[in-house]
Amino acid sequence: MFGLLAQTTTTTSAGVGAGGAALIAGGAILYVAFIVLMIASLWKLFDKGGQKGWCAIIPILNIVVLIKLVHKELWWIILFLIPCVNIIAVIVIYFNVAKAFGKGAGYGIGTIILPWIFIPILAFGKSQYVLQPDPLF
Numbered sequence: 001m002f003g004l005l006a007q008t009t010t011t012t013s014a015g016v017g018a019g020g021a022a023l024i025a026g027g028a029i030l031y032v033a034f035i036v037l038m039i040a041s042l043w044k045l046f047d048k049g050g051q052k053g054w055c056a057i058i059p060i061l062n063i064v065v066l067i068k069l070v071h072k073e074l075w076w077i078i079l080f081l082i083p084c085v086n087i088i089a090v091i092v093i094y095f096n097v098a099k100a101f102g103k104g105a106g107y108g109i110g111t112i113i114l115p116w117i118f119i120p121i122l123a124f125g126k127s128q129y130v131l132q133p134d135p136l137f
Contacts, residue, residue, distance in 0.1 A: 037120060044123035045069075049100070050133030070096035071131060101127040 042056035046065055055065040060077070067076045070093055079089035091112050098108035101122055110118040 034116060038116065041120040041123040042066075045097070045101075045119065048123070048127075049129045049131075066093055066097065069129075069131075070100050072096070098122065100129060100131045102130045103127065 039056050042062060043053040046056055046069070047053040049069045051065050051069060055061045063080055064074065064077060067074065072093070076089060076093075080086045094111040094115060095105075095108035098104075098111050098118075103122070107118065107122075111122070
């Protein structure tokens with residue numbers, strides 16, 4: 001009797017392990033797809049704004065380019081390094097990115113709340129950069 005119970009428990013836990021591994025693998029694939037989408041979107045956004053698109057793949061440089069894209073001073077990079085203040089800095093920058101591409105306040109709020117939807121639409125849509133490009137390179 002104990003042998004049968006042990007065998008059933010082992011089979012069940014192996015099934016849960018395989019299901020958990022599949023769930024983790026699916027989550028990892030979604031995560032990589034999300035990262036690729038955001039890098040491609042920033043790349044296209046930078047190109048539209050007159051900056052080098054490849055800057056989207058370099059971690060700190062992409063923030064610098066985003067700051068230059070909305071014509072903020074470079075000292076704003078310090079705000080991104082301060083906990084809690086960086087949240088406000090991201091909100092201001094994303095809101096100004098929407099304005100820099102001719103979008104209104106509603107779209108700016110969308111870029112803040114759902115950036116994985118609104119940034120790709122901004123990048124791959126018909127919107128044009130309306131500010132004068134601020135040369136970085």
